[in-house]
Amino acid sequence: MDREPNSSFATTDNAGGHEDEFKVTPWEVEGEIDYNRLIEKFGTQSITTEIMEKVKSMTGEIHPMLKLGYFFSHRDFDWILDKQKSGENFYLYTGRGPSGMVHMGHLMPWMFTKYLQDKFNSKLLFQLTDDEKFLYSHDRSRKEIEHYTRENILDIIAVGFNPDKTRIIIDTRHIQHLYPIATEIAKKITFSTAKAVFGFSNSTNIGMIGFPPIQAAPCFLPSIIEGRQVPVLIPAAIDQDPYWRMTRDVADRLGYYKPAQIHSKFLPGLGMLGKMSSSKPETAIFTSDEPETIEKKSLTAFTGGQATISLQKQLGGNPLGCPVFWYLRYFFDTEKQSDERMVLCKSGNLMCGECKGDLAKGAKSFIVEFKKRRQKAENVVEKFMFDAKEM
Numbered sequence: 376m377d378r379e380p381n382s383s384f385a386t387t388d389n390a391g392g393h394e395d396e397f398k399v400t401p402w403e404v405e406g407e408i409d410y411n412r413l414i415e416k417f418g419t420q421s422i423t424t425e426i427m428e429k430v431k432s433m434t435g436e437i438h439p440m441l442k443l444g445y446f447f448s449h450r451d452f453d454w455i456l457d458k459q460k461s462g463e464n465f466y467l468y469t470g471r472g473p474s475g476m477v478h479m480g481h482l483m484p485w486m487f488t489k490y491l492q493d494k495f496n497s498k499l500l501f502q503l504t505d506d507e508k509f510l511y512s513h514d515r516s517r518k519e520i521e522h523y524t525r526e527n528i529l530d531i532i533a534v535g536f537n538p539d540k541t542r543i544i545i546d547t548r549h550i551q552h553l554y555p556i557a558t559e560i561a562k563k564i565t566f567s568t569a570k571a572v573f574g575f576s577n578s579t580n581i582g583m584i585g586f587p588p589i590q591a592a593p594c595f596l597p598s599i600i601e602g603r604q605v606p607v608l609i610p611a612a613i614d615q616d617p618y619w620r621m622t623r624d625v626a627d628r629l630g631y632y633k634p635a636q637i638h639s640k641f642l643p644g645l646g647m648l649g650k651m652s653s654s655k656p657e658t659a660i661f662t663s664d665e666p667e668t669i670e671k672k673s674l675t676a677f678t679g680g681q682a683t684i685s686l687q688k689q690l691g692g693n694p695l696g697c698p699v700f701w702y703l704r705y706f707f708d709t710e711k712q713s714d715e716r717m718v719l720c721k722s723g724n725l726m727c728g729e730c731k732g733d734l735a736k737g738a739k740s741f742i743v744e745f746k747k748r749r750q751k752a753e754n755v756v757e758k759f760m761f762d763a764k765e766m
């Protein structure tokens with residue numbers, strides 16, 4: 376494996392003897408995350424200014440999500456840019472576990488994926504792991520997962536991916552295209568490796584234990600479709616990294632390129648600084664939320680401000696510990712506006728009410744527009760479905 380960590384699952388640091396106060400696995404994200412520590416733990420690389428310059432030399436600009444550090448870590452991103460330069464165009468691959476409705480935190484990596492698709496003219500595979508979410512969930516029926524799968528597809532299409540270059544894979548529907556590759560992968564992975572990488576235990580159901588090769592399979596599908604080794608770039612939140620470590624480990628032996636990744640942070644929840652969560656709906660803004668709900672969530676959000684206005688004026692706020700600040704920075708402010716907002720907040724010259732108002736306004740109009748596109752998506756769902764013959 377690439378600089379294999381002890382385990383992606385346990386966050387105890389044996390060598391140092393102290394425990395991290397956060398947990399990041401594909402199924403659980405908890406606590407205040409130290410992203411630099413994750414780079415160390417997972418053995419990934421940080422996105423350096425040289426890499427950003429390389430991107431700029433190819434696209435003419437540096438997207439704010441790269442520049443502002445939302446995408447902060449990678450494996451082989453520089454390699455895949457070089458491949459692209461030399462005429463080996465890469466595929467993009469990303470996905471969604473349909474366990475609930477989609478919120479703004481989910482949209483960020485997808486919006487960046489669309490941006491990459493437009494800039495590099497890439498084909499994209501988008502996987503919906505309905506099997507994974509059914510297997511993992513204690514209380515969701517197959518029917519509920521099917522419902523979320525249908526709803527989530529509308530959101531994915533509404534992001535604006537190129538209909539001619541994007542195909543959606545639903546695991547239970549398109550399994551015949553994944554299964555042959557998945558068995559090749561599965562045969563190379565022992566239970567002991569799977570336990571170390573994913574933290575499975577004797578009480579994990581065996582569906583979960585057998586699942587990871589299904590998420591790995593789309594990394595190699597482009598090579599099968601094109602009949603040659605095809606480089607694949609995966610934009611995804613950092614919690615998915617265990618899958619890619621496993622996939623990279625077997626790639627060579629199966630005769631494929633290792634998939635490259637760029638890893639994002641999480642958009643913080645509006646309740647406090649954890650990941651925005653579907654299981655705590657009041658802390659996230661969903662694409663299905665009504666304007667009044669968005670207004671209410673924004674105006675009652677947790678902030679990095681002081682307890683009273685006079686204290687705020689005296690001491691200033693803490694923008695970096697404020698979810699409202701991050702929301703505005705990533706979604707609605709320009710870099711300049713955001714930097715100014717930070718200075719004003721720290722110096723006690725900006726009150727939380729103003730930022731929360733800006734968030735309410737920005738998010739309401741964003742979601743109104745998004746909903747229009749989501750509705751139109753109903754008519755083109757089948758066009759987006761994976762079809763081995765036409766890719």
Ligand code: TRP
Binds near residue numbers: 468471502503504611
């Ligand atoms: N396991 C992911 C989730 O729970 C879904 C997923 C499948 C995915 N393939 C992916 C995410 C590729 C990012 C990239 O959300």
